[in-house]
Amino acid sequence: MEIKAFASGSTGNSYYISDGETALLLECGITIRQLEIALKFNLSRICGCLVTHEHLDHSKCADKLTAQGVDVYASAGTLKAINLTSHRTHTVTALKQFINLSRQTILKESLKYYLRILKNKQNKASHLLI
Numbered sequence: 001m002e003i004k005a006f007a008s009g010s011t012g013n014s015y016y017i018s019d020g021e022t023a024l025l026l027e028c029g030i031t032i033r034q035l036e037i038a039l040k041f042n043l044s045r046i047c048g049c050l051v052t053h054e055h056l057d058h059s060k061c062a063d064k065l066t067a068q069g070v071d072v073y074a075s076a077g078t079l080k081a082i083n084l085t086s087h088r089t090h091t092v093t094a095l096k097q098f099i100n101l102s103r104q105t106i107l108k109e110s111l112k113y114y115l116r117i118l119k120n121k122q123n124k125a126s127h128l129l130i
Contacts, residue, residue, distance in 0.1 A: 006030065006038040012057050014038070018045075025049035025065075028072075029057040032064035046070050050092070054081035 006014040012030040016023060016038070023045050028035065039045060043065075051059045051074040059082045062072050066088035073090045074082075 004038075006035065010057055012060065022047050025070075027051060027058045028062050028065055029055070029060045032061040032068075035061060035065075043068055043070060048073055048090075050074070051078055051082075054078045 002016070002018045002020065004016040006016060007030045008015075012034070013027040014030050014035060015026040017026060018024070025035075025046055025048070028049050028051060030038075036043065046065075048071040049062065049065055051062055051072060053059075053075075054077075059074075059078070062074075062082055062084055063086075066072055066084065066086040069088070071088045071090060072079075072084065072086075073092050074084075075093075076091045079085070079089055079091060
């Protein structure tokens with residue numbers, strides 16, 4: 001399992017997860033140019049991108065990804081909020097498997113790992129507010 005943080009913070013978030021055969025982006029909150037550089041100009045390596053919510057630091061280049069042939073997965077509310085409609089967009093529902101790839105299904109463990117990261121970030125942020 002390979003996990004890379006291309007960007008993490010209020011100015012942009014994007015994470016790369018691969019099992020060695022299939023790669024998924026978690027968030028696309030950076031410019032398409034930054035993403036291309038991080039991927040060494042090989043967007044075809046990416047089978048899809050999961051966007052967790054509509055803030056620009058998570059969804060900035062979602063429209064550019066779909067235009068370049070990458071499927072984007074998000075909740076109905078997120079897709080509506082970022083005004084993204086394309087045959088490349090797919091609605092996900094909480095607690096349901098959302099992606100079957102031509103090569104294989106993304107491992108549930110990678111998503112659990114990512115969700116733990118997000119939960120830890122939220123817990124740390126909530127302590128700062130108290």
